[in-house]
Amino acid sequence: MTYIPHSPQERDAMLNTIGVERLDELFEAVPAAHRFPKLNLPPALTEMEALAELSEIAGSNENVRGDLISFLGAGMYHHYIPSVVDHMIRRGEFYTSYTPYQPEISQGTLQAIFEYQSLIAALTGMEVSNASHYDGATATAEAVNLAHAQFRGGRKRVVLSPAIHPHYREVVRTYTQGMDLETVGDDAPDPKSAPETPLDLVDETTMLLIVQYPDFFGRIYDYTKVIEAAHARGALVGVVANPTALALFKTPGEMGADIVVGDGQPLGIPMWYGGPSLGFFATKKSYVHKMAGRLVGETVDSRGQRAYVLTLTAREQHIKRERATSNICTNQGLLALASAVYMSALGKNGMKQVAELCYHKAHYASDQLNKVKGYQAASREPFFHEFVLTCPDPASQVNAHLLEHGILGGYDLGQDYPVLKNQLLVAVTEMNSKAEIDALVEVLSEVKHG
Amino acid sequence: MNTPANLKYAKSDEWFDPATGAVGITDYAQSQLSDIVFVEVLVQEGDSITAGKPIASVESVKASAEIYAPAGGKVAAVNKALIEKPETINTDPYAGAWMIKIEGASAGDLMDAAAYEKHCANRTH
Numbered sequence: 406m407t408y409i410p411h412s413p414q415e416r417d418a419m420l421n422t423i424g425v426e427r428l429d430e431l432f433e434a435v436p437a438a439h440r441f442p443k444l445n446l447p448p449a450l451t452e453m454e455a456l457a458e459l460s461e462i463a464g465s466n467e468n469v470r471g472d473l474i475s476f477l478g479a480g481m482y483h484h485y486i487p488s489v490v491d492h493m494i495r496r497g498e499f500y501t502s503y504t505p506y507q508p509e510i511s512q513g514t515l516q517a518i519f520e521y522q523s524l525i526a527a528l529t530g531m532e533v534s535n536a537s538h539y540d541g542a543t544a545t546a547e548a549v550n551l552a553h554a555q556f557r558g559g560r561k562r563v564v565l566s567p568a569i570h571p572h573y574r575e576v577v578r579t580y581t582q583g584m585d586l587e588t589v590g591d592d593a594p595d596p597k598s599a600p601e602t603p604l605d606l607v608d609e610t611t612m613l614l615i616v617q618y619p620d621f622f623g624r625i626y627d628y629t630k631v632i633e634a635a636h637a638r639g640a641l642v643g644v645v646a647n648p649t650a651l652a653l654f655k656t657p658g659e660m661g662a663d664i665v666v667g668d669g670q671p672l673g674i675p676m677w678y679g680g681p682s683l684g685f686f687a688t689k690k691s692y693v694h695k696m697a698g699r700l701v702g703e704t705v706d707s708r709g710q711r712a713y714v715l716t717l718t719a720r721e722q723h724i725k726r727e728r729a730t731s732n733i734c735t736n737q738g739l740l741a742l743a744s745a746v747y748m749s750a751l752g753k754n755g756m757k758q759v760a761e762l763c764y765h766k767a768h769y770a771s772d773q774l775n776k777v778k779g780y781q782a783a784s785r786e787p788f789f790h791e792f793v794l795t796c797p798d799p800a801s802q803v804n805a806h807l808l809e810h811g812i813l814g815g816y817d818l819g820q821d822y823p824v825l826k827n828q829l830l831v832a833v834t835e836m837n838s839k840a841e842i843d844a845l846v847e848v849l850s851e852v853k854h855g
Numbered sequence: 856m857n858t859p860a861n862l863k864y865a866k867s868d869e870w871f872d873p874a875t876g877a878v879g880i881t882d883y884a885q886s887q888l889s890d891i892v893f894v895e896v897l898v899q900e901g902d903s904i905t906a907g908k909p910i911a912s913v914e915s916v917k918a919s920a921e922i923y924a925p926a927g928g929k930v931a932a933v934n935k936a937l938i939e940k941p942e943t944i945n946t947d948p949y950a951g952a953w954m955i956k957i958e959g960a961s962a963g964d965l966m967d968a969a970a971y972e973k974h975c976a977n978r979t980h
Contacts, residue, residue: 719914
């Protein structure tokens with residue numbers, strides 16, 4: 406076969422068929438001056454010159470591997486990634502493999518996804534997990550799709566806690582526009598109100614209540630009673646969860662959640678420039694037919710040997726068309742593999758140890774920051790590895806000052822919650838040494854205000 | 856192909872039992888769908904339905920199909936046992952695999968067994 410798509414003869418035949426003499430005639434709608442504009446490109450560089458120039462440009466990036474100390478989280482966290490993760494995902498068999506529709510030639514990929522699903526199900530305390538979504542935000546929106554399909558339009562209200570990641574809430578709104586449902590709850594005047602507050606809005610028309618655990622402000626709650634109360638009104642409950650925290654605390658499954666979603670970035674995926682990541686999605690068996698995305702199952706082949714296949718595919722959009730729950734029927738294969746390798750490499754105890762380190766270091770940081778004049782760390786309520794720091798100056802000003810000292814400060818909450826101006830969301834992980842935390846405290850102590 | 860003579864048939868492959876009001880899908884339909892793994896009944900007892908409205912959704916290992924009411928009336932019963940064992944549609948499409956029972960329905964212009972068999976024979980798949 407030839408790799409040149411069209412020979413001159415083929416082109417002539419096509420032009421002839423549509424009654425056009427020259428190819429240029431097809432582009433006559435584009436003004437001649439814009440057809441081949443002068444781009445004013447600099448002279449071509451040699452490979453050596455190009456490499457030098459690109460290296461110089463790349464050198465102006467500042468990263469968390471040496472350039473900056475980071476206390477920035479808000480959904481994406483700086484965790485240690487064992488080198489085995491990269492070695493595994495770069496194996497050609499995984500790195501270049503395409504979608505696992507043919508089990509005869511895709512056993513490795515299918516088994517990796519099956520392992521990923523099993524690990525996510527165990528971590529969330531749920532019965533079934535799909536093969537992953539794009540990120541935590543889209544996984545959250547797919548929870549709404551599930552509930553919408555479950556009630557077949559009979560219930561139209563979605564209640565969102567204001568303490569769900571602001572970006573996730575925006576994505577839910579974008580995803581569900583035109584679906585004839587109402588999204589309420591996240592414009593509550595006090596975004597940090599008690600966890601049961603959104604329950605006031607859960608009524609007999611509510612399909613789904615979504616809460617976050619730990620919530621966007623880092624707070625840990627046991628949602629068991631909230632979930633019971635929502636169930637009593639016939640609504641489903643979705644929990645957006647941080648997977649690192651789940652290694653240490655009671656799982657949403659144990660609390661009775663119907664759907665557990667979240668971002669898998671903390672599980673062995675770098676922060677990159679904000680993505681790509683993966684979204685995990687777990688639910689109860691009884692909702693599996695309404696779940697979006699791919700699902701791998703274990704079975705036996707014609708010789709009775711253990712084998713893996715995509716299963717329950719008829720619920721997906723490529724077969725069920727417009728009656729399917731979602732138009733997503735792909736997954737984040739390589740990054741799901743990365744997170745499966747991460748979880749396997751750390752094991753149950755390793756993951757718990759990471760979570761404990763995050764917990765204790767964050768509490769140390771919060772205690773120390775509380776001692777700085779003018780600053781107040783919210784530490785009265787249980788929190789995991791992130792907490793709100795009330796500053797004497799606008800948060801953006803505090804962050805700018807910290808950056809001068811090589812410190813990436815927290816997330817400026819005033820961006821999303823006007824009532825929370827002067828408040829920083831500070832994240833501490835196992836990557837932050839005591840010296841780093843002390844440096845943060847010291848820089849803030851030295852600032853003269855107003 | 857099994858096509859009991861006491862039943863009436865819709866072009867979209869549902870059967871209707873005028874004696875009991877029961878509705879299901881035909882032997883021909885189940886053989887086209889192959890192994891059925893999921894059935895969801897979309898109506899509840901007491902619902903009023905009109906002919907041609909979706910009453911159930913069926914998923915097999917390879918396909919998904921919507922099942923339509925062959926006749927209008929009131930839903931008198933839903934076969935909950937079928938939801939637990941959807942494969943009954945493959946093994947026993949007529950007796951065990953009824954989906955709903957419709958009260959006050961008339962067979963109207965549904966086909967008899969001979970006409971339905973002819974209808975199936977005329978289709979190419």
